[in-house]
Amino acid sequence: MTRSDILALMNTVLAKRGRAPVSAETQTTRDANFRSLDFSEVALRIETSLGRELAFDAASMRRIETVKDVLDFFEDATKAA
Known part of the structure; x- marks a missing residue:
């Protein structure tokens, strides 16, 4: 999955909740109004697209x-085996 694919998923989730799309990678998640629930939904959509679970640890998420x-x-996470 490409970076642009992931960004498109982020923007789809934001649009679904009536929020503005991401305007720059330098935006904080707070400024982008991208919340933990949004993060979870993007992760689930990626897993569905890939047909496998993503492997990651909580420390890296913090x-x-x-x-x-x-x-x-x-x-x-999408590159990990």
Whole structure:
């Protein structure tokens, strides 16, 4: 799954909740109005698309502060075997 695919999923989830799309990777998740429930929904959509569960640990999730961090996180998670 590409970075642009992940961003498109993020924006789909935000639009579903009546929120504005992400305007820049440098935005904080707070400024982008991207919440933990949104993160979970994106993760589930990615898992459905890939046909497998994503493997990641909670510690790496705590470091997420920006949209770039979210994209990096999911990019890494989708590459893991």
